[in-house]
Amino acid sequence: MSEDTLDEDIKQLVVARLRSLPPDREISIGADGSFKKEELIRHVEEEDSVGRKMIEIEMSFLRALKEGVLYDE
Amino acid sequence: MNKRVVVTRPNHDFTTRYLSYWAQKVIAAAERKGDQVLDLKQTRATRREFESVVEKLGPDFIFLNGHGNTQCVTGQDNESLVAVGENEVILRGTVVYALSCQAARKLGPAAVRAGTNAFIGYTGDFIFYRDTAKQTRPHHDSVARKFLDPSNQIPLSLLKGNTAQQAQVSGKGAFRKNIRKLLTSETSAQDTSLLSALVWDMTHLECIGDPASVI
Numbered sequence: 001m002s003e004d005t006l007d008e009d010i011k012q013l014v015v016a017r018l019r020s021l022p023p024d025r026e027i028s029i030g031a032d033g034s035f036k037k038e039e040l041i042r043h044v045e046e047e048d049s050v051g052r053k054m055i056e057i058e059m060s061f062l063r064a065l066k067e068g069v070l071y072d073e
Numbered sequence: 074m075n076k077r078v079v080v081t082r083p084n085h086d087f088t089t090r091y092l093s094y095w096a097q098k099v100i101a102a103a104e105r106k107g108d109q110v111l112d113l114k115q116t117r118a119t120r121r122e123f124e125s126v127v128e129k130l131g132p133d134f135i136f137l138n139g140h141g142n143t144q145c146v147t148g149q150d151n152e153s154l155v156a157v158g159e160n161e162v163i164l165r166g167t168v169v170y171a172l173s174c175q176a177a178r179k180l181g182p183a184a185v186r187a188g189t190n191a192f193i194g195y196t197g198d199f200i201f202y203r204d205t206a207k208q209t210r211p212h213h214d215s216v217a218r219k220f221l222d223p224s225n226q227i228p229l230s231l232l233k234g235n236t237a238q239q240a241q242v243s244g245k246g247a248f249r250k251n252i253r254k255l256l257t258s259e260t261s262a263q264d265t266s267l268l269s270a271l272v273w274d275m276t277h278l279e280c281i282g283d284p285a286s287v288i
Contacts, residue, residue, distance in 0.1 A: 021266045024205045025216065028088040030174035030198040031140040031151070036205075057200065060276065061269035069276065070252055 014044050014058045029053060075107045076232070076288050079132040081123060082114040083139045083149040087208055091201070092138040092172055094211040095221040099136060099228045106232065118148030123155070127163050133288040134168050136228050141173030144180060157183040164189040168237055168288045170227050174198040181281040191237035191286035193227055193244075197277035200270045219255075219267060220274060223247035227278075231288050238284030248275035 021037040028034045032050050035043070043051035064070055080100055082093040093114060103110050111126050113119075118139065127135070137146045137154065145156035155161055157180050165188030171177070177194035184192050201220035207213045226247040230240035252271050255264055 017266065017269070025266070026087075026203050026205050026208075027200060027270065028091070028203060029200050030088070031142065032198070034087055034203070053198070057273045058269050061272045064272045064276065070249065070256070070272065 010055060010059065011044060011047070014055050015041050017058055018044065018054070075109060076103070076134060077130050077132040078103050078108050078110045078134045078136065078232075078288075079123075079126055079130060080110060080112050080114075080136045081118045081138055081146075081148055081154060082112065083118040083147070083151075084115045085150050087203065089139055090208075091203065091211045091214075091217055091221065095217075095225055096136065096138050096172075099225055099232070102229055103232055108232065113148070116149055118154065119152055120148065120154050120160070123148065124160065124163055132167055134170075134228070134231055135164060137169065137171040137173055137176075139173055141171065141176045141180070143175045143178040146171050146173045146176050146180065155180065155184075161189075162187040164192070166190065168231060168286050169193065170231065170240075171195070172199060172224055177277075177279045177281060181279070185282040189282060191280060191282035191284065193237055193241050193278070193280045195274065195277045196279050197273060199224075199274055199277075201274070202267050202270060216267065219251045220271065223251060223271075223274070234287060236284060237280050237282065237286045241278060241280035241284075244278055245275050248272075248278070 018040050026034050026036050044054050082096050083089045084093040100110050113122055140147045140151055145153045148154040161184040164184045168190050169192045171194035177196045181192035181194050202216050204214050204216040227240045227244040230243040248271055255268050
C-alpha cells in the first residue's frame with residue numbers, strides 16, 4: 001500500500017469519526033479557535049493546520065487504545 | 074498556614090469564558106479554606122497587573138488560565154503575561170498550573186530553570202468540546218464539564234497540600250475516570266466522540282521541576 005493511499009485512508013477514518021459528532025457540539029482548540037462538526041470535516045479534508053491537528057488527535061487516540069494507555073493506573 | 078494564590082482569568086471568547094468560569098470553583102475552594110486569592114480577571118489579566126501583583130504578594134501558587142503556545146501564556150485579549158526569555162523569572166519560588174495550550178513544552182522548562190519549583194501544564198493544545206446550546210451558561214454544560222473538572226482536580230489537589238506530582242497524577246486520574254465512563258455500554262455513541270479529546274488532554278498533562286513541591 002502506498003503512503004498516499006494510507007494517508008487517504010487515515011483521513012477518511014478521521015472524517016468518519018467526526019461525522020458521529022452531534023451537531024450541537026463545538027470543539028475548542030486553543031488559539032486556533034472553536035469549530036463545529038462540518039468545519040472540522042472541511043479542515044481535515046483540506047489537510048490544513050487545524051485538519052492535521054485533528055488527524056493527530058484521532059490517531060493518538062487509536063494508538064492509546066492499542067497501547068492500553070487508558071487502562072494504566 | 075494559609076497560602077497566597079494568584080489566578081489569571083481572561084474572558085474574551087468562548088474558550089476563555091469557560092476557563093474563567095471553571096476557575097471560579099478553584100477560587101471558591103481556596104477562599105473557603107482561608108487562602109488569600111488575588112483574582113486577575115478580564116481587564117485585570119494584563120502583564121503589568123500580573124507582574125505587579127506577583128512581586129507584591131509573593132504567591133505560593135499561580136493558576137494561569139488562557140490561550141498560549143510553547144513560549145507564553147496570555148491574558149485578556151491575548152496579551153502575553155509570561156513568556157520565555159522575557160519574564161519567566163517572575164514565577165520563581167512558586168508552583169504553577171497553566172491551563173493553556175503547549176506551555177509545558179518550552180515555557181515550563183524555562184520557568185523551572187529560572188527557579189520555579191514545579192510547573193504543571195500541557196505539552197500539546199488543551200482541547201475541549203462544548204455544547205453550543207449551553208455556551209452562554211457554562212455551568213450547565215455537562216460536555217465541557219468532562220474536560221474542565223479533571224483540569225480543576227490539579228489546583229484543588231495542590232490546595233489540599235498534595236505535591237505537584239500527586240496533583241498531576243490526580244488530574245490524569247480524573248481524565249481517565251471520565252474516559253472509562255464514556256467507554257461503558259451505558260454511554261451514547263455520540264458521547265464516545267469526546268474520547269479522543271479527553272485522551273489527548275490526559276496524555277499531554279506534564280509536571281516539570283521538583284515533583285515533591287508543595288504550595
